[in-house]
Amino acid sequence: MLRLKLSSGMGSLRSFVRFISDFAQSHNLSGKKVREVELAVEEAMVNIFYYAYPGKAGDVTLGCEMNDDGQLVIQIEDMGVPFDITSIPEPKLCADIRNRNVGGLGIFLIRKMVNEVHYRREGDRNILTLIVYPERRTCDGPDRSLLSSQQGRRV
Amino acid sequence: MEVALRKEDNTMVVSVKGRMDAVSAADFEKILEDQLAAGETRFILDFNDLEYISSAGLQCILAAAKQLEPKQGQMALAALKGMVREVFEISGFSSIFPIYESVDAALADR
Numbered sequence: 001m002l003r004l005k006l007s008s009g010m011g012s013l014r015s016f017v018r019f020i021s022d023f024a025q026s027h028n029l030s031g032k033k034v035r036e037v038e039l040a041v042e043e044a045m046v047n048i049f050y051y052a053y054p055g056k057a058g059d060v061t062l063g064c065e066m067n068d069d070g071q072l073v074i075q076i077e078d079m080g081v082p083f084d085i086t087s088i089p090e091p092k093l094c095a096d097i098r099n100r101n102v103g104g105l106g107i108f109l110i111r112k113m114v115n116e117v118h119y120r121r122e123g124d125r126n127i128l129t130l131i132v133y134p135e136r137r138t139c140d141g142p143d144r145s146l147l148s149s150q151q152g153r154r155v
Numbered sequence: 156m157e158v159a160l161r162k163e164d165n166t167m168v169v170s171v172k173g174r175m176d177a178v179s180a181a182d183f184e185k186i187l188e189d190q191l192a193a194g195e196t197r198f199i200l201d202f203n204d205l206e207y208i209s210s211a212g213l214q215c216i217l218a219a220a221k222q223l224e225p226k227q228g229q230m231a232l233a234a235l236k237g238m239v240r241e242v243f244e245i246s247g248f249s250s251i252f253p254i255y256e257s258v259d260a261a262l263a264d265r
Binding site for chain 1: 176177178206207209210211213214217220221224237238241242245246247251
């Protein structure tokens with residue numbers, strides 16, 4: 001697993017996002033998927049900066065790899081306050097400006113941007129794992145078997 | 156992130172280019188705050204060249220809109236593309252704000 005360890009804080013945010021972005025691009029994820037992965041990592045990092053290390057700095061490690069199933073596995077570790085983002089209820093997405101609150105929106109976006117979110121506490125570490133499934137390249141077109149049987153034809 | 160302001164009659168068109176992340180959202184919030192303090196009440200946020208937005212950006216847009224509410228102000232969004240459009244839809248912000256295909260369409264509907 002490729003890793004980047006930096007101190008928590010907004011000064012590290014863009015380095016973390018660039019790290020995951022470069023990794024995702026080098027593994028041929030689409031531009032849209034790369035942006036989604038960037039968003040998930042940004043929201044997870046900002047959450048750690050504010051809640052795992054409130055009012056102080058601590059180390060955060062971002063790791064990533066492609067597993068044997070072609071899934072992008074992102075692992076984020078900190079040694080801050082225990083915080084299980086999977087236990088946070090979904091925000092109310094009401095359409096009324098006055099009553100609308102953005103609290104919890106970051107975590108909600110993480111859940112929407114990746115396919116799996118797992119949290120575990122190991123000793124004094126929070127370990128958040130995000131998994132992104134491989135994209136279906138022909139979402140609106142014929143499936144792969146049809147494509148291969150029509151080789152040479154314009155589809 | 157680059158932000159350009161231009162006034163079209165009584166409406167402030169705020170064009171944003173690049174990425175609005177948790178770092179640059181603070182700059183965007185300051186720009187909106189300054190315009191609100193100057194008495195502007197009608198805004199069109201032009202996101203034609205905005206390629207990325209996170210919840211920090213959504214938060215400043217909502218904060219500005221909440222301040223406009225008692226002033227009968229208006230905030231419309233124009234030309235949302237790619238992941239920016241997706242984030243607005245997923246977060247339910249598409250149903251909070253009027254959204255137009257272009258700045259011209261938003262201006263025509265004032």
